[in-house]
Amino acid sequence: MRGDATAIQSLLPAALRGQVALVVTSPPYGPTVHGLVRPGSDGVTKHDNRYNDGTDKGNLAYRDLTGLTDGFTHILDGCRTLLRPGGVVVVTARPWRKNGQLVDLPSAVIGAGMRAGLTPVDRCVALLAALRGGALVARPSFFQLQQVRRARAAGIPMHLISHEDVLVFVKPQDP
Numbered sequence: 001m002r003g004d005a006t007a008i009q010s011l012l013p014a015a016l017r018g019q020v021a022l023v024v025t026s027p028p029y030g031p032t033v034h035g036l037v038r039p040g041s042d043g044v045t046k047h048d049n050r051y052n053d054g055t056d057k058g059n060l061a062y063r064d065l066t067g068l069t070d071g072f073t074h075i076l077d078g079c080r081t082l083l084r085p086g087g088v089v090v091v092t093a094r095p096w097r098k099n100g101q102l103v104d105l106p107s108a109v110i111g112a113g114m115r116a117g118l119t120p121v122d123r124c125v126a127l128l129a130a131l132r133g134g135a136l137v138a139r140p141s142f143f144q145l146q147q148v149r150r151a152r153a154a155g156i157p158m159h160l161i162s163h164e165d166v167l168v169f170v171k172p173q174d175p
Contacts, residue, residue, distance in 0.1 A: 006060070006071050008078035020082040026092040027072045027109060028061035069108045076116035076169070083171040089118060092126065094164040097147045100156070106165035118169035126164045138162040 003011045005025075060071040079089050091113070093106040110120050129136045140162040151158040 005078070006074040008075060009081055012082065016082055018082070018084055020079075021084060021087050023079045023083065023087075023089045024091075025075070025079070025089070027068060027075075027105065028059070065103060065105070065108060068105075069112050072109060073112040073115045076113050076118060080117050080171050085171060085173045087171045089113070089169040089171075091167045091169070092164045093167060094141075095161055096141070096144055097158075097161070100147065100151060100158075106167060109165075109167055113167070113169045117172070119172055120167065121170050122166075122168035124166040124168075126166050128162045128164060 005011075009017075060068050063071060076089060076091075083089065091109050093109045095105055096103050106123070110123070113120055127136070128139045128141075130139050131137075138160065140160050144161050148158045148160045
């Protein structure tokens with residue numbers, strides 16, 4: 001199925017309501033941190049950085065953090081409706097920096113899940129790294145690496161974000 005996840009209940013058959021054991025998802029990060037890059041002779045070229053065709057500005061990917069979290073609350077509320085009692089939603093979310101300021105998306109997602117009636121039960125860290133020659137090599141987002149390099153060049157100490165949070169929620173058992 002393909003469609004707007006904020007309307008998940010209308011996308012999926014009504015027969016699934018209360019039947020799903022597990023949902024795994026991740027919110028969009030928006031155009032500033034989404035996509036792939038390729039170095040070239042004229043600098044860096046960004047590609048695969050548009051959600052759908054890039055014209056729907058109502059898409060969650062183009063909203064500010066408040067709009068993104070409100071939309072994601074609707075998605076998680078729809079997931080809660082689909083879940084059976086005790087069902088689990090797992091969300092991966094990554095913090096990022098915008099204009100040098102930390103955007104704590106994982107905490108915003110925890111709030112969204114709680115507003116949707118889900119109970120947070122775990123928060124883990126997934127390293128964005130590769131194993132090469134027996135050593136871990138960080139695999140951060142290019143965009144975050146660029147932010148850190150610029151900040152350090154300006155004399156601003158900044159750490160590189162090279163992880164995602166894995167957030168686990170459960171639908172409470174029926175009373």
